[in-house]
Amino acid sequence: MSLLEWRDEFRIGIAEVDHEHQVLIGLINDLHGALGAERSRERVEEFLGEIFARISAHFALEEKDMQARRYSESGTHKADHERLLDDIRDIMDEHSEHGILDEDAFSARLAAWFADHFRTHDARLHKYLQTQR
Amino acid sequence: MLKTALRSVFLRLEQVCEKFFGPALNPWVHVGSLGWFLFWIVTVTGIYIYVFFDTGVTQAYASLEYLSREQWYLGGIMRSLHRYASDAMVVVVMLHLLREFSMDRMRGNRWFPWVTGVPLLWFLYACGITGYWLVWDQLAQYVAIATTEWLDSIGIFAEPIARNFLDSSHLAGRFFTLMAYIHIAVPLIMLLFMWVHIQRHAHSRVNPPRTLGFAVLGTLVALALVEPAMSQAPANLDRAPFEVGFDWFYLTVYPLLDVVSGRVLWAALIGGSVFLTLLPWLPPLHKAPPAVVHLDNCNGCGRCFADCPFGAITMVGRTDGAEFDQEARVDADMCMSCGICVGACPTATPFRRASALVPGIELPTDPIAGLRDRVVAATGPLQGNDRVVVFRCAHAGNLDTLADPGVAVVPMPCVAMLPPSFIDLVISRKHADGVLIAGCAEEDCFERLGNRWTDERIASQRDPHLRDRVDRDRVAVSWASPAQQHRTRETLGQFRQHLRTAFASPRPGRTGVAWRAQLRELAAPLRFVGAAAVLGAVAVLIGWFATRPAYAYLHHDQALLKLSFSHAAQPLKPCRHYSPQELAKLPFNQRRATTCERGRWPVYLELDLDGRTIHRATHRPAGLWDDGPSTVYASFRVPAGLHRLEVRLRDSGRATGFDYASSATVSLTPGQNFVVDFRGTEGGFQFGRAPAHGPVVQETPP
Numbered sequence: 001m002s003l004l005e006w007r008d009e010f011r012i013g014i015a016e017v018d019h020e021h022q023v024l025i026g027l028i029n030d031l032h033g034a035l036g037a038e039r040s041r042e043r044v045e046e047f048l049g050e051i052f053a054r055i056s057a058h059f060a061l062e063e064k065d066m067q068a069r070r071y072s073e074s075g076t077h078k079a080d081h082e083r084l085l086d087d088i089r090d091i092m093d094e095h096s097e098h099g100i101l102d103e104d105a106f107s108a109r110l111a112a113w114f115a116d117h118f119r120t121h122d123a124r125l126h127k128y129l130q131t132q133r
Numbered sequence: 134m135l136k137t138a139l140r141s142v143f144l145r146l147e148q149v150c151e152k153f154f155g156p157a158l159n160p161w162v163h164v165g166s167l168g169w170f171l172f173w174i175v176t177v178t179g180i181y182i183y184v185f186f187d188t189g190v191t192q193a194y195a196s197l198e199y200l201s202r203e204q205w206y207l208g209g210i211m212r213s214l215h216r217y218a219s220d221a222m223v224v225v226v227m228l229h230l231l232r233e234f235s236m237d238r239m240r241g242n243r244w245f246p247w248v249t250g251v252p253l254l255w256f257l258y259a260c261g262i263t264g265y266w267l268v269w270d271q272l273a274q275y276v277a278i279a280t281t282e283w284l285d286s287i288g289i290f291a292e293p294i295a296r297n298f299l300d301s302s303h304l305a306g307r308f309f310t311l312m313a314y315i316h317i318a319v320p321l322i323m324l325l326f327m328w329v330h331i332q333r334h335a336h337s338r339v340n341p342p343r344t345l346g347f348a349v350l351g352t353l354v355a356l357a358l359v360e361p362a363m364s365q366a367p368a369n370l371d372r373a374p375f376e377v378g379f380d381w382f383y384l385t386v387y388p389l390l391d392v393v394s395g396r397v398l399w400a401a402l403i404g405g406s407v408f409l410t411l412l413p414w415l416p417p418l419h420k421a422p423p424a425v426v427h428l429d430n431c432n433g434c435g436r437c438f439a440d441c442p443f444g445a446i447t448m449v450g451r452t453d454g455a456e457f458d459q460e461a462r463v464d465a466d467m468c469m470s471c472g473i474c475v476g477a478c479p480t481a482t483p484f485r486r487a488s489a490l491v492p493g494i495e496l497p498t499d500p501i502a503g504l505r506d507r508v509v510a511a512t513g514p515l516q517g518n519d520r521v522v523v524f525r526c527a528h529a530g531n532l533d534t535l536a537d538p539g540v541a542v543v544p545m546p547c548v549a550m551l552p553p554s555f556i557d558l559v560i561s562r563k564h565a566d567g568v569l570i571a572g573c574a575e576e577d578c579f580e581r582l583g584n585r586w587t588d589e590r591i592a593s594q595r596d597p598h599l600r601d602r603v604d605r606d607r608v609a610v611s612w613a614s615p616a617q618q619h620r621t622r623e624t625l626g627q628f629r630q631h632l633r634t635a636f637a638s639p640r641p642g643r644t645g646v647a648w649r650a651q652l653r654e655l656a657a658p659l660r661f662v663g664a665a666a667v668l669g670a671v672a673v674l675i676g677w678f679a680t681r682p683a684y685a686y687l688h689h690d691q692a693l694l695k696l697s698f699s700h701a702a703q704p705l706k707p708c709r710h711y712s713p714q715e716l717a718k719l720p721f722n723q724r725r726a727t728t729c730e731r732g733r734w735p736v737y738l739e740l741d742l743d744g745r746t747i748h749r750a751t752h753r754p755a756g757l758w759d760d761g762p763s764t765v766y767a768s769f770r771v772p773a774g775l776h777r778l779e780v781r782l783r784d785s786g787r788a789t790g791f792d793y794a795s796s797a798t799v800s801l802t803p804g805q806n807f808v809v810d811f812r813g814t815e816g817g818f819q820f821g822r823a824p825a826h827g828p829v830v831q832e833t834p835p
Binding site: 015016019020042045046048049050052053054056057058059060061063064085086089090092093096 | 430432433434435436456457458479480482484485486493557561562596597600601602
């Protein structure tokens with residue numbers, strides 16, 4: 001089962017950002033798939049750490065592109081990025097401390113965040129970029 | 134050896150000053166930007182002086198006298214500031230140079246600012262020397278004559294330029310106007326080089342902190358009021374000054390001209406400059422290999438590019454076909470291997486462990502995976518509830534004395550190499566109870582921006598920032614020079630005490646800046662007095678050496694005897710008339726009555742003073758074809774009183790004997806500038822400008 005699904009309406013109009021969105025979703029699903037049946041604590045930790053790093057890097061790129069395009073709402077957009085990173089870090093800590101990863105909840109949280117983020121912040125950015133052309 | 138000694142002197146002085154000024158305003162760490170600040174003071178005051186300055190040779194002195202005396206309250210202060218800020222510039226520039234040298238901050242890939250700084254020294258001195266020239270007082274007279282004589286010693290000028298200042302009849306206003314323009318042009322070129330000087334540095338500091346700037350300006354104004362810059366007696370080219378008030382900052386090497394020849398001094402200065410220029414590679418620096426980019430982990434986010442203090446990273450088009458716009462590229466010739474780029478990379482997070490922890494950019498000799506392992510290994514054996522891991526910069530001096538069962542020290546090239554997520558890891562996974570980051574002194578990071586970026590990352594002012602979830606009461610910083618390691622030890626002690634007590638009962642985490650120890654410092658009034666005393670001492674030093682001690686140019690019982698003229702000797706072959714046949718063969722526009730072969734005889738010259746020959750030389754004709762006039766310029770300090778002078782000159786092909794000879798008995802008064810001239814068309818030698826110079830008894834040639 002894949003954690004997340006890419007949909008075309010997620011596009012914001014910056015080629016490299018859209019590309020990395022897809023790569024990320026693919027990577028998250030792949031990593032998740034590779035966790036294997038035994039779900040060793042170590043593997044899960046690696047999986048979460050890798051997701052955290054990749055999403056951080058992706059946000060760094062998206063934030064640079066927003067600033068380069070003088071997007072006026074990059075502040076609130078970035079704050080939403082931070083919210084997800086904090087969420088993931090919470091989940092990481094929870095797993096690290098108690099060895100628990102509620103995969104369904106995790107999957108739901110990620111999916112919810114993505115859906116919400118794409119619907120609001122990314123859509124707004126998409127609109128802004130269209131007016132800039 | 135010299136470097137180490139110098140460094141310990143600097144560190145000691147800086148430590149003393151830090152007590153008074155505090156780390157952020159310590160003038161030592163701002164000598165470079167103070168140079169810029171002083172440059173602007175000199176520029177603004179210079180423009181003001183120029184408004185009132187008269188470039189005419191006779192009016193220059195008077196126009197400055199007006200400024201200093203009638204308009205002392207503004208023009209006078211402007212003039213004094215102009216002088217003292219220029220002198221202060223020599224001081225800060227020299228300290229800047231010595232300091233960067235002693236701290237080894239010009240080696241290898243950091244050669245660029247050093248090498249571009251060398252011509253800046255020449256420009257600086259050229260500015261000062263031409264400036265003193267323009268006042269046209271006795272010092273200006275000395276500077277003009279000494280400088281032109283020194284320039285003439287190179288031998289590239291067909292006509293010695295010192296002849297412009299031979300006596301008052303030779304002085305031309307045009308030359309003086311030229312000096313004024315040189316004095317404006319050189320600083321402009323200097324500004325261009327100052328700009329080039331900082332090109333390779335990201336976020337160069339060209340402005341000192343405002344408080345420090347005002348303090349320096351205030352000190353200079355105070356000095357201007359206490360000891361206004363004044364002109365000395367007006368220049369008089371018919372007399373030589375005995376003593377001149379001397380600016381030892383700019384004219385430092387001039388007295389050497391009494392001891393060594395001009396050419397030797399040029400050779401020494403040029404040789405010295407070449408040596409200075411080569412210093413970054415003496416001996417060649419064996420440095421760690423440069424940072425490398427791992428494209429698999431680089432999406433071109435540009436954070437390393439934003440943080441590199443040396444401009445070694447550029448963002449270039451993607452080369453691996455990935456669908457990103459850019460990638461980071463490291464210029465190996467500029468990379469200092471400080472690792473600050475690694476600390477900026479979002480994929481350099483220790484929470485990753487999949488296969489290998491490879492970030493987008495890292496140091497091959499200091500991989501981030503290794504750092505993670507070192508942190509885990511070093512913190513493993515720690516015990517207690519006040520366990521601290523110290524991330525220590527390679528330039529912070531020896532911290533082995535910190536060794537303790539509750540303390541793990543992890544050294545790294547620069548503390549800004551530490552990605553903030555490492556702090557998150559240490560605290561959240563409870564590898565230690567606190568993190569102490571120990572780096573170079575504030576505003577004085579060896580790698581330029583390491584502690585600034587670290588502070589900003591912790592304070593969430595710069596990405597990648599330390600996540601808010603990390604309680605800032607568990608993250609401490611200590612910025613201290615190698616001479617102040619006791620401060621880091623004290624910080625560590627206080628920090629551990631804080632860790633033991635502050636978390637006894639649950640409390641909400643704190644965000645914002647890192648925890649800082651309360652280090653002992655002097656009481657505010659004492660600091661103010663101390664800082665004022667330091668600035669005052671520098672002001673006294675500048676005010677004193679700007680004119681004192683006086684330089685004795687001529688003894689009180691001496692006069693100056695100059696033998697100088699320009700004379701075209703006989704042609705090697707006499708000119709002859711063209712025959713009509715020859716003329717007919719020539720193109721119309723080249724027909725002339727006579728033809729002369731190029732080339733003249735040299736001028737052979739002897740001068741006897743009281744029967745003793747003091748000058749005997751052959752003076753070659755000027756010009757590529759040896760067909761120009763021969764020029765003579767010789768200057769002698771002689772006792773005042775009655776002297777018998779004999780001069781003999783040969784300007785033809787004769788083997789023996791002389792074409793001109795003349796002698797005179799002259800009475801020289803102390804300080805007189807007596808010129809022996811020669812005019813081939815006006816009867817030969819002329820002794821002084823009679824009758825202005827007292828009795829001259831001229832005898833007929835033999």
